[in-house]
Amino acid sequence: MKKNKVDIIILGGSGLLGKSIIKKFIVKKNKILNLDINNIKKKSKYYFFESFDMTSKDLDINLKKIFKFYSVPKIYIDCSYINRDLLIDIDFNKITKTKLNRVLNDWLSSSIVISSYILTKMKKSKIESSVILTSSIYGVVAQDPNVYKNTNIKENIGYTLVKSGINNFVKNAATIYGPYNIRVNSISPGGIKNKYDKNFNNKIFKKNYLKKVPLKRFANADEIANIYEFIGSNNSSYITGFNLIADGGFTLT
Ligand SMILES: NC(=O)c1ccc[n+]([C@@H]2O[C@H](COP(=O)([O-])OP(=O)(O)OC[C@H]3O[C@@H](n4cnc5c(N)ncnc54)[C@H](O)[C@@H]3O)[C@@H](O)[C@H]2O)c1
Numbered sequence: 001m002k003k004n005k006v007d008i009i010i011l012g013g014s015g016l017l018g019k020s021i022i023k024k025f026i027v028k029k030n031k032i033l034n035l036d037i038n039n040i041k042k043k044s045k046y047y048f049f050e051s052f053d054m055t056s057k058d059l060d061i062n063l064k065k066i067f068k069f070y071s072v073p074k075i076y077i078d079c080s081y082i083n084r085d086l087l088i089d090i091d092f093n094k095i096t097k098t099k100l101n102r103v104l105n106d107w108l109s110s111s112i113v114i115s116s117y118i119l120t121k122m123k124k125s126k127i128e129s130s131v132i133l134t135s136s137i138y139g140v141v142a143q144d145p146n147v148y149k150n151t152n153i154k155e156n157i158g159y160t161l162v163k164s165g166i167n168n169f170v171k172n173a174a175t176i177y178g179p180y181n182i183r184v185n186s187i188s189p190g191g192i193k194n195k196y197d198k199n200f201n202n203k204i205f206k207k208n209y210l211k212k213v214p215l216k217r218f219a220n221a222d223e224i225a226n227i228y229e230f231i232g233s234n235n236s237s238y239i240t241g242f243n244l245i246a247d248g249g250f251t252l253t
Contacts, residue, residue, distance in 0.1 A: 001068075006048060008032040008232070009066075009073045011114060012080030014040045016194050017134070020225035021077060022047065025232075033070055036080075054080055054110040063117045072125040075232040076118045079134045082107045090158035103158035108165045115169070119177055119184070128181045130232050133170055135186040137247045139163025147208045153199055163188075167243050174241030183240040185231050190247025193218040215248035 013022050013034035025032050026046045034040070035052035042049075048070070056062055086106060090099050115131055122129040136159070143155040166186055173184040191209060194200050200218065210216055227246055230236050245251055 003071050004031075004033075004048060004069060005071045006031045006033045006073050008075040008077065009035065009070070009118065010077045010079065011035045011052070011054060011111075012078065014038045015079065015081060016192060017189070017221050017224060018079045020221040021079060021228045024222075024225045024229050033066075033073070035066065054114060055082065055106040059110060059113055060117070063114065067121060072118075072121045072127070073129070074127060075130050075132070076115065076122075077132045077134075077228055077232070078111050078115060079228075080107070080111065087156055087158050090156055091154040092157065095157060100158055100161075104161060104165075108162040111162075111166065112169050115173065115184075119173060119182060122182050123177065123180045126180070129183070130236075131173070131177075131182065131184045132228055132231050133166050133184075133186045135166045135170075135188040135243055136163040137188055137190050137245065137251050139165075139167045139186075140188060140243065140245060141251050144212065147205065147212065149204075149208055151202055151205045151208070153202065153205055170243065171241045178240055183231075183236070185236075185239060185241065186243045187224070187227050187231065188243055188245045188247065189219055189224045190245075190250045191218045192221050192224060194221075209250075212253070213248040213250050214252065217248065219246065219248065 007030040008025055010018055010021060010032060012018050014036040019040060022032055026044055029046060031046045033048040035050055037053050039049045050066060052062060086103055119131060138160045148154060170184050170186045177184055199205050224246055227244060
C-alpha cells in the first residue's frame with residue numbers, strides 16, 4: 001500500500017499554538033499531519049488529520065496504525081496540552097498521588113513514549129530530522145507566588161513536573177540521537193495571548209504577570225510559531241538538546 005508522504009507530524013495541532021504552527025508550514029507547502037482529539041477546519045492538500053488520543057492505553061497500537069498510512073516525517077512537533085481539568089487541585093495544599101500520577105502518565109509519559117517511538121522511526125529512515133517538544137518557563141523556573149497574589153489561581157506542581165521532565169528528556173534524547181543526525185530540542189514559551197483562557201482574562205493575574213516581563217506584553221501565537229519553523233529548519237542545524245526560551249524576559253530576574 002502506498003503511504004501518504006508527510007513532512008511534519010504535529011501532536012496537539014488543533015490548539016492555540018498548534019494552529020499557528022500548522023499555518024506557517026502549510027504556507028511553505030509542507031505536508032503536515034495533525035494528531036489530535038479535535039480537528040480544525042482546514043481545506044488544503046497539505047493538511048492531513050487523524051483522530052488520536054495521547055492518553056489512550058493503546059498508544060503503541062495506534063502509533064503503529066499511523067505509520068501504516070503515513071511516511072516518517074522530517075520534523076515531529078509536540079504542542080499538546082491535556083485536559084486542563086486534570087491539572088486542577090495539584091497545588092502544595094492538595095497533592096494526591098492519584099491526581100499527580102494521572103497528569104504525569106497522561107501527559108509526560110505519553111509525550112515521551114510518542115516522541116521515542118517517532119525517534120526510532122527517524123533513526124531507521126536515516127534522514128536528517130528534527131524533534132521539537134513544547135516546554136514552558138515553568139520547566140525552567142519556579143512559579144512565583146506573587147503572580148497569583150489576590151487571584152484564585154494557584155501554582156501547579158503537576159505542570160512544572162511535566163515541563164521539567166520534557167526538558168530533561170530532550171537533553172537525553174539529543175545525546176542518543178545526535179550521531180544519527182536527529183536533533184531534539186524544546187521550546188519554552190512564556191504566556192501566549194488567548195482570549196478564551198480564564199487566567200489570561202483575569203486582570204489581577206495579568207498585571208502581576210506582566211510586572212515580571214520586560215517586554216510588557218504576552219506573546220502572540222504567531223511569533224512563537226516562528227521559532228518552531230526555525231528549529232525545524234536547517235537554519236538551526238547545529239542546535240540540539242537545547243531549550244529555547246521565548247518569554248519576553250520573564251525568566252531573567
Ligand atoms: N498557551 C500558553 O500561554 C503557553 C505558555 C507556555 C507553554 N505552553 C505550552 O504550549 C503547548 C500548547 O499550548 P496551547 O495553549 O496551544 O494549548 P491548547 O489547549 O490550545 O492546545 C492543546 C491541543 O492539545 C490537544 N489535546 C488535548 N488532549 C489531547 C489528547 N488526549 N490527545 C491528543 N491531543 C490532545 C487539544 O485538542 C488541543 O488541540 C502546551 O504544551 C503548553 O503547555 C503554552
